[in-house]
Amino acid sequence: MKKLLLLSLSALLLSGCSDKKQFEQAVLDQMQLEKDVKDYKLSPERMAKCVVDTTSNRMPGIFALDPKRLTAYRNYTKWLTLSSSQDPKKTIDELNKDFGSPKEFAEARANYTESQMDCLSALIGESEEPTKDEK
Numbered sequence: 001m002k003k004l005l006l007l008s009l010s011a012l013l014l015s016g017c018s019d020k021k022q023f024e025q026a027v028l029d030q031m032q033l034e035k036d037v038k039d040y041k042l043s044p045e046r047m048a049k050c051v052v053d054t055t056s057n058r059m060p061g062i063f064a065l066d067p068k069r070l071t072a073y074r075n076y077t078k079w080l081t082l083s084s085s086q087d088p089k090k091t092i093d094e095l096n097k098d099f100g101s102p103k104e105f106a107e108a109r110a111n112y113t114e115s116q117m118d119c120l121s122a123l124i125g126e127s128e129e130p131t132k133d134e135k
Contacts, residue, residue, distance in 0.1 A: 019073040020064070024052050026080035034116075042123050050119035051112070058111045075099055076108065 028048040031037050037047050055076070061069030075098045078091065085091040099105040 019070050019077070020052075020056075023073040023077045023080075024048065026077045027051050027055075030080055036120055040120075040124050040127065042120075042127065047119055047123060050123065051115050054115035054118055055112050058115065071098075072108070076112065079105075079108070080112075 028044060031044040031048045031051065034044070034047070036042075037044055056064075056069070056073075059069055059072040059076075061067070061072065063069070075095060078098070079095055082088055082091055082095075096102045096105050099108055
C-alpha cells in the first residue's frame with residue numbers, strides 16, 4: 001500500500017513539474033519576442049520568471065501541485081502556444097471549455113496580461129534605479 005501511494009505521489013510530482021516547466025518555457029518564448037523587453041534591454045529569462053511567479057500566484061488552486069493549478073498550467077500553455085495550433089479557432093473553443101467558460105478564459109488572459117505589466121514595471125524600475133556609485 002505504501003509503495004502504491006509513493007508511486008502515485010511520484011507520478012503526480014513528475015507530471016506537475018512537467019506542466020509548470022512547459023508553462024515556463026511558453027512564457028520565456030513569449031518574452032523573447034516581446035518588444036518592450038527588447039526595448040528596455042531586460043533579461044527575457046528574468047522577465048519570464050517574474051511573469052510565471054506572478055501569474056501562478058493568481059491561478060486557481062491553493063498550492064503548486066493542486067490539480068486545479070496543474071490544469072491551469074496546461075491551459076495557459078495551450079493558450080500561449082495558440083499560434084502553433086493547426087486550427088486556432090478550434091483551439092480557442094477548446095480553451096473556452098477547458099477554462100470553464102469564455103468569461104473564465106478572459107479572466108485568465110487578464111491575469112497573464114496584468115502579471116506581464118506588473119513585472120515590466122518592476123523590472124524597468126529596478127533597471128533605472130541609480131547604483132551606489134552614481135549617487
